[in-house]
Amino acid sequence: MNNVMGVINVNGKGDLMEALTQQRCIASVPFGGKYRLIDFILSSMANSGLQNVAVFTREKYRTLMDHLGSGKDWDLNRKKDGLIIMPPHFCDDRLLRGDLSNFYAHRDFFDRSKQETVIVAAGNIICNVNFQNAVRFHRDQKADITVFYAVAETGRGGRPRRCLALAANGRVQAVTEGEEKSAGGKVLLNIFILPKSLLIILGQEAAAAGRGELLAERVIADLHRLKVFAYPLPGYFAVIDDISLYYRHSMELLRRQTWESLFFQPGLIHTKVKDEPPTRYLVGSSINNSLIANGCTIAGSVENSILFRGVQVQRGAKIKDSIIMKSAIGAEAWLERVILDKDVRVSAGRKVTGERGIPLVVSKGKNL
Amino acid sequence: MAIVHKECVAMLLAGGKGSRLGDLTRELAKPAVSFGGKYRIIDFTLSNCTNSGIYPVGVLTQYQPLILNTHIGIGAPWDLDRKDGGVSILPPFVRTRGGKWYRGTADAIYQNLFFIEQHNPRYVLVLSGDHIYKMDYSLLIRYHEEQEADVTIAVVPVPWEEASRFGVMEVAEDKRIVDFTEKPEQPRSNLASMGVYLFNWDLLKQFLEMDQRDPVSSNDFGKNVIPLMLERGCRMFAYPFHGYWKDVGTVASLWEANMELLAEDSKLNIYDHDWRIYTVNPSQPPHYLAPSACVEHSLVSEGCFVEGTVRRCVISTGVHVGAGSVLEDSVIMPYVHLGKNVRIKRAIIDEHTIIKDGCRIFSKDGGDGAEIILVEEHVVIGKNSEISRQGG
Numbered sequence: 067m068n069n070v071m072g073v074i075n076v077n078g079k080g081d082l083m084e085a086l087t088q089q090r091c092i093a094s095v096p097f098g099g100k101y102r103l104i105d106f107i108l109s110s111m112a113n114s115g116l117q118n119v120a121v122f123t124r125e126k127y128r129t130l131m132d133h134l135g136s137g138k139d140w141d142l143n144r145k146k147d148g149l150i151i152m153p154p155h156f157c158d159d160r161l162l163r164g165d166l167s168n169f170y171a172h173r174d175f176f177d178r179s180k181q182e183t184v185i186v187a188a189g190n191i192i193c194n195v196n197f198q199n200a201v202r203f204h205r206d207q208k209a210d211i212t213v214f215y216a217v218a219e220t221g222r223g224g225r226p227r228r229c230l231a232l233a234a235n236g237r238v239q240a241v242t243e244g245e246e247k248s249a250g251g252k253v254l255l256n257i258f259i260l261p262k263s264l265l266i267i268l269g270q271e272a273a274a275a276g277r278g279e280l281l282a283e284r285v286i287a288d289l290h291r292l293k294v295f296a297y298p299l300p301g302y303f304a305v306i307d308d309i310s311l312y313y314r315h316s317m318e319l320l321r322r323q324t325w326e327s328l329f330f331q332p333g334l335i336h337t338k339v340k341d342e343p344p345t346r347y348l349v350g351s352s353i354n355n356s357l358i359a360n361g362c363t364i365a366g367s368v369e370n371s372i373l374f375r376g377v378q379v380q381r382g383a384k385i386k387d388s389i390i391m392k393s394a395i396g397a398e399a400w401l402e403r404v405i406l407d408k409d410v411r412v413s414a415g416r417k418v419t420g421e422r423g424i425p426l427v428v429s430k431g432k433n434l
Numbered sequence: 435m436a437i438v439h440k441e442c443v444a445m446l447l448a449g450g451k452g453s454r455l456g457d458l459t460r461e462l463a464k465p466a467v468s469f470g471g472k473y474r475i476i477d478f479t480l481s482n483c484t485n486s487g488i489y490p491v492g493v494l495t496q497y498q499p500l501i502l503n504t505h506i507g508i509g510a511p512w513d514l515d516r517k518d519g520g521v522s523i524l525p526p527f528v529r530t531r532g533g534k535w536y537r538g539t540a541d542a543i544y545q546n547l548f549f550i551e552q553h554n555p556r557y558v559l560v561l562s563g564d565h566i567y568k569m570d571y572s573l574l575i576r577y578h579e580e581q582e583a584d585v586t587i588a589v590v591p592v593p594w595e596e597a598s599r600f601g602v603m604e605v606a607e608d609k610r611i612v613d614f615t616e617k618p619e620q621p622r623s624n625l626a627s628m629g630v631y632l633f634n635w636d637l638l639k640q641f642l643e644m645d646q647r648d649p650v651s652s653n654d655f656g657k658n659v660i661p662l663m664l665e666r667g668c669r670m671f672a673y674p675f676h677g678y679w680k681d682v683g684t685v686a687s688l689w690e691a692n693m694e695l696l697a698e699d700s701k702l703n704i705y706d707h708d709w710r711i712y713t714v715n716p717s718q719p720p721h722y723l724a725p726s727a728c729v730e731h732s733l734v735s736e737g738c739f740v741e742g743t744v745r746r747c748v749i750s751t752g753v754h755v756g757a758g759s760v761l762e763d764s765v766i767m768p769y770v771h772l773g774k775n776v777r778i779k780r781a782i783i784d785e786h787t788i789i790k791d792g793c794r795i796f797s798k799d800g801g802d803g804a805e806i807i808l809v810e811e812h813v814v815i816g817k818n819s820e821i822s823r824q825g826g
Binding site for chain 2: 346350
């Protein structure tokens, strides 16, 4: 994979996740008890042997920069190449929306990079994938662009997504808006493999035309002009772009198969090291079907929930169907169907519950 | 020779075999033994160094150093990957006129005179890599300076019946040491040396050279160098330490130290954000407790998958506990795989061991005084086996 570089594109609209994206971009949203969304695609790239990864940001990227640091936790603190964070280049609102012109504005970086092939991926895709086979497929097919797709599970529900119609050899023939839940639907994912030179040309065209255009849109519009092939993303996948998807896919982590595949195969998911000690369960604690990170102290009961690093649960507190980031839960408090962002304090005896099916999101630092 | 002057260089003795830990140290040195669910014993001393702002740290290795070397690496987890020193691993080496193994603790330091001289320090802090404790060495240095001492030895009171396992000191009112005996049969004091010595470097150097010239010396700090310094009238002071300190030199004490972490008011607080204990990060996900799991009064680390019942246990990184299994009063080391319906009570199961369905591991008399059973690393215990020990 010496000849492949990675681009992670944190270009989503900034406010999709309500309180969770008040202070942070989507790629920086905490997920799965200890990670942020970007960790999955970044670890996949690093584990695939990519040594040159650029993260293109647009707004609210302070927490992302803090999280990524020098790239050390992904083994990307390299003398040659390594991890680089690209702040937005434009002030022009029209161009801001499009990632293509942003790539083009940073063309010096691409020119300087020795790799000839680029994997461009969105920062909010949950997956664990080794890109080697896909890159081989891309080269064997002599494709201009290879896009990734995932086969939607029956009954999974969700937002309308772009679905692909493929020829027998894997070439994309059409892209349609469709329901993710229609079984066997091939959902287009924002992961692309293409030559660096082509990415620059597309960027140049977008910039010259003054279009704020997205790579995904360009690919769809150019199906007749370019050889676009599709490759199935192996293993578990999820695209997180609203709170209900965030909640649903978080809860899927409580299934044994998801836990065993997403976190371990084909590689481990890396994240910023926090040096938390193991979690301590005190006398009288009761835990059931939950995912618990290190650094917690738990005296109460936890059911069908995800606890991030450093959560304190006092005696008699009950947590059910919830996602709790580093927060303190007072004695006898009762939380059901809630998502607590970091540094929330829930006072003793307080009862907080979300609506049926819809979690209640409590923003960072609140006292309840 | 010297370029930068360092106030203090730490020399961490990590070459011991720890024979009393039996099979736990067959493949690795005692400081590399796993502890507390995610750590290795040496992490506590290395974290003390970095939290006290003390580096360079020289780690003296000899017995089974491979796992220790890999663990320490360039010292990044402890923030000891520094341009000016950081951590250096110091194994015995060959010179033009031959080479020798480290014969004793003092000899190990003597053979690395050059390493210390490079940094031209005022003090040398000699530490041991096989104790569990949190200590701010910068306070020890300040105390040493206030006392205008030549040597300061950190001491901790131990139960009288255990005093003969340690280097024991008698001290005067002003804490000046008047007598030091290594492992005395009839201890006259219960102030034990913690294996933490602070020396003025120029003085230590003279005494190490003197010790080398003595053909009958066993080149050991406790047996030779410290008594010699006392005899020659050096200003030697005891620094009383009041926190948690444990020599985990036996299977029983290793088990006990793990169990002491479970108390709500544990004397060793590993949750203090101002004094973190650092270690190598294994990139494991949060642990998963299944609907059938029952976990109480225990420590559980990342990457574990638990379907069974766990009471009063330390469950280390990456452990699998199958359905119907019941674990009590035990320490399960990293990456152990326990099948279904396994029963374990009062045992230490060492790293990477596989225990198949239906096995029973327990002491026959089952009481609180029963001996701790140790199952060694990287073995497979077949289905429905029984490992037990008669009480007494």
